[in-house]
Each structure stands twice: as C-alpha cells, then as structure tokens.
Amino acid sequence: MNYYSLNRQAPDASFREAVIRGLAPDKGLYFPESITPLPKSFFDNIDALSYSEIAFEAIKQFIVPEIPEDQLKRIIEETLSFDFPVVELTENISTLELFHGPTMAFKDVGARFMARCLGYFNKANTEEVTVLVATSGDTGGAVANGFLGVKGVNVVILYPSGKVSDIQEKQLTTLGQNITALEVDGVFDDCQDMVKRAFLDDALTSQMQLTSANSINVARWLPQLFYFMFAYKQLHNKHNDIVFTVPSGNFGNICAGMMAQQLGLPVKHFVAANNANHVVTTYLQTQEYNPQPTTPTISNAMDVGNPSNFVRIQEIYKNDFETLKANLTSYHFTDDATKTAMLELYKNHNYVADPHGAVGYLGCKDYLKTNPNAHCVFLETAHPVKFLDVVEEVVEEKQPLPKQIQAVMDKEKASIKISNYEELKGFLLSKN
Numbered sequence: 001m002n003y004y005s006l007n008r009q010a011p012d013a014s015f016r017e018a019v020i021r022g023l024a025p026d027k028g029l030y031f032p033e034s035i036t037p038l039p040k041s042f043f044d045n046i047d048a049l050s051y052s053e054i055a056f057e058a059i060k061q062f063i064v065p066e067i068p069e070d071q072l073k074r075i076i077e078e079t080l081s082f083d084f085p086v087v088e089l090t091e092n093i094s095t096l097e098l099f100h101g102p103t104m105a106f107k108d109v110g111a112r113f114m115a116r117c118l119g120y121f122n123k124a125n126t127e128e129v130t131v132l133v134a135t136s137g138d139t140g141g142a143v144a145n146g147f148l149g150v151k152g153v154n155v156v157i158l159y160p161s162g163k164v165s166d167i168q169e170k171q172l173t174t175l176g177q178n179i180t181a182l183e184v185d186g187v188f189d190d191c192q193d194m195v196k197r198a199f200l201d202d203a204l205t206s207q208m209q210l211t212s213a214n215s216i217n218v219a220r221w222l223p224q225l226f227y228f229m230f231a232y233k234q235l236h237n238k239h240n241d242i243v244f245t246v247p248s249g250n251f252g253n254i255c256a257g258m259m260a261q262q263l264g265l266p267v268k269h270f271v272a273a274n275n276a277n278h279v280v281t282t283y284l285q286t287q288e289y290n291p292q293p294t295t296p297t298i299s300n301a302m303d304v305g306n307p308s309n310f311v312r313i314q315e316i317y318k319n320d321f322e323t324l325k326a327n328l329t330s331y332h333f334t335d336d337a338t339k340t341a342m343l344e345l346y347k348n349h350n351y352v353a354d355p356h357g358a359v360g361y362l363g364c365k366d367y368l369k370t371n372p373n374a375h376c377v378f379l380e381t382a383h384p385v386k387f388l389d390v391v392e393e394v395v396e397e398k399q400p401l402p403k404q405i406q407a408v409m410d411k412e413k414a415s416i417k418i419s420n421y422e423e424l425k426g427f428l429l430s431k432n
C-alpha cells in the first residue's frame with residue numbers, strides 16, 4: 001500500500017518509508033491511498049474471532065506485503081498482550097478501558113506496534129533510527145516502554161524538569177538500555193521547540209535518521225482502530241446504535257475510529273470530547289478553523305491548540321463539511337465540570353475515572369440528551385493513578401498503586417540534564 005502526503009507536494013511513500021520518515025518531505029501527514037471495506041460477514045462473525053485475528057484482518061491491507069503476513073501476526077500478538085474490557089455503567093453508557101497496558105496509557109498499543117514495525121525494518125541492521133520525543137508526561141512513558149529493547153532504535157525523550165508527576169518521571173527515567181531521558185531545564189514548550197529544531201537541522205538529519213513517535217506516524221496512528229472493533233465485539237449483541245465518545249487532543253485516536261468506520265464497522269456517530277482547548281468544537285459551529293495557543297487543564301494530555309490529525313479527518317470525509325458534521329459532534333468542558341463528573345461517576349456508579357475519561361463521560365451525557373436511544377461508549381484513555389493528585393482530591397480516597405506502577409516506583413531514576421538546543425545537538429551527535 002502506498003501513502004500520499006496530505007500536502008500533495010511530495011512523492012508517494014511505501015509503508016516502510018512512511019514509518020521511517022514520520023512526516024512527508026513537504027511536512028504533510030501521510031494517508032493511505034485506498035481503504036477497502038471488510039466484508040459484512042467479518043462483522044457478523046466477529047464473536048468467533050480473537051482480538052489478534054480481528055486486528056490482523058483490519059490492518060493488513062495497509063501493511064502487507066511490506067511486512068509479510070506471518071511477521072505482521074507476530075507483531076500484533078506481541079502488541080496486544082493485555083485486555084481491553086468494556087464496563088457497562090448504565091443502559092446507555094459504557095466505558096472502554098484502554099489502560100491495561102504496561103504504562104497504563106492508551107498510547108501503549110500504538111507505541112508497541114510502531115516499535116515492532118521499526119524493529120522489523122531494521123532486521124538487517126541497515127535502518128538505525130533515533131526516535132526523538134518531547135513529552136508533557138504521559139506520552140513519553142508509553143513510547144519509552146514500547147521501544148524498550150528494540151534493536152536498531154534509540155529513543156531520546158525530553159521532559160520538563162519538575163513539571164511531570166513522580167509516577168510519570170519514574171516511567172521515563174528508569175528503563176535504561178536504548179532509552180535515554182533528557183531532563184530539560186524549562187517547560188514542555190521548550191522541549192517541543194528543541195525537538196522541532198532538531199528535525200529541521202540539516203547538520204543532524206544528514207548524520208542520522210531521526211523520527212518522531214507521535215500519532216503523526218502512521219504506525220502509531222493506525223493500530224488505534226483496533227479499539228473500536230474490540231468494543232463492538234463486546235457490545236453488538238446487546239446494543240444497537242453504538243456511538244463512540246473519544247477524549248481528544250491531537251485527534252489521532254478518534255481519527256483511527258473513523259478509519260474503522262470506513263472499514264465497515266457499524267458506528268452510528270462519533271463525539272469528540274474536549275477540554276478548554278476546543279478549536280474543533282468551534283469549527284463545527286462556525287466552519288472556521290482557528291488554531292489557538294494551548295490552555296493548561298487537568299486533562300493535560302488533551303491540551304492541544306492545533307490538533308495534528310484533524311487534516312486526516314477532513315480527508316476521510318472528503319473535505320466536505322456537511323459529511324463531517326453528519327458523523328462528528330464535538331463538545332467541550334471546563335475543569336470544574338470534569339471534577340464534578342469524576343465525583344458523579346464515583347458516587348453513582350462506583351467508578352473511579354481519570355480526568356480524560358471523565359471528559360468523555362460528559363460528552364456521552366450531552367449527546368444522549370438529543371439521542372436517547374444510542375449506546376454511548378466513552379474511551380477511558382488512562383488509569384486514574386496516572387493523574388493521582390486530582391483523582392485523590394476529588395474522590396477523597398487513597399488509590400492503590402497497580403503492580404506495574406509500583407514496580408517502576410522502586411527503581412532508580414537516571415536522566416541527563418540539558419538546558420538548551422546546543423546541548424541536545426551535542427548529545428545526539430555524540431551518540432552517533
């Protein structure tokens with residue numbers, strides 16, 4: 001399968017090239033040249049298929065033969081080594097828990113899948129890649145863990161010193177092997193700026209293959225479509241009119257859900273649930289897309305002022321505003337409303353949600369006001385202990401640490417302190 005750049009000023013790329021580059025040379029996002037729906041029988045018989053079988057059937061057209069079938073099956077098996085349970089809260093609302101992976105963040109699946117694709121492409125040791133990421137906390141841990149021990153891939157993570165939680169810092173700094181954590185004297189935007197500068201620095205990119213590991217990369221973005229199929233498998237015998245509410249930041253996850261819909265998954269509608277960063281909500285009301293500076297919130301993995309995957313969503317719906325509106329609704333919520341929702345979930349449904357999931361729950365409630373017959377599934381994108389401060393403040397109870405979190409808390413932190421771009425560049429060149 002070839003991929004084209006959404007800026008349409010670059011040559012088409014193979015899956016391999018798209019994964020290794022991340023972004024096309026014209027700075028456009030890559031998009032698959034065709035999407036062939038799966039037969040109806042696939043969805044009718046989904047109960048008989050395992051998660052790995054579903055995932056393989058759903059994604060193979062985008063990847064085979066560049067990765068052969070048997071290798072793709074292995075990559076999927078290794079990626080999906082944990083559960084994706086749906087928990088029904090009411091007759092009309094369920095949550096799909098995406099936090100049962102090694103770092104308890106939904107990005108585990110995309111990171112593990114992408115890492116193994118890169119590992120496959122480097123099997124002859126010819127395609128050594130350095131993955132460079134800036135993190136405000138949650139993403140970095142999933143990337144670091146997903147790439148741990150993958151041959152030919154070095155991971156360099158920049159995080160703002162003193163600005164991530166203890167748990168998050170431990171997840172970034174205790175892995176060793178091919179993972180290096182750079183502790184930046186600054187804020188997240190400083191980390192982000194340094195990473196962007198590195199990608200534009202010819203003195204670096206002529207020496208080493210740099211790539212990113214965010215949802216811009218097709219190998220991190222596409223496997224997220226599995227989630228929606230797994231939820232359908234668990235719910236389709238009990239409910240019709242399934243609607244997905246996705247707590248959204250860069251809109252990669254929801255956009256992957258729309259790819260599942262293009263593959264034929266019966267989805268009635270998508271709801272993007274946002275915090276104070278709500279360019280898409282405004283766009284759907286006014287048809288004007290105005291990127292904004294980010295506003296910090298308690299659901300900080302969604303603090304994005306210019307969602308990178310929105311161009312892919314527009315491509316899926318052929319840049320037609322009415323088609324987009326017929327498939328997507330967007331709501332946004334304040335931090336106060338989010339905390340109230342967390343308390344309500346706890347008191348009424350005995351469910352401890354993290355702030356991102358709680359924003360999703362609010363999206364379901366709003367959607368159901370005008371669509372009372374739908375069954376609305378909100379994606380719970382992080383385990384509540386990943387956002388321990390606000391969760392314990394709201395539910396007023398100490399939360400037990402799951403075993404994979406406890407295990408990293410007991411390890412020694414190792415990081416390298418840097419304070420400017422020259423130090424980053426020096427570090428990267430010295431590793432080369």
Ligand SMILES: *Cc1c(COP(=O)(O)O)cnc(C)c1O
Pocket residue numbers: 105106107138139215247248249250251252253254301302356381382
């Ligand atoms: C990354 C993230 C999101 C947002 O996902 P996008 O694909 O960027 O829209 C939501 N919740 C959590 C916990 C995240 O880490």
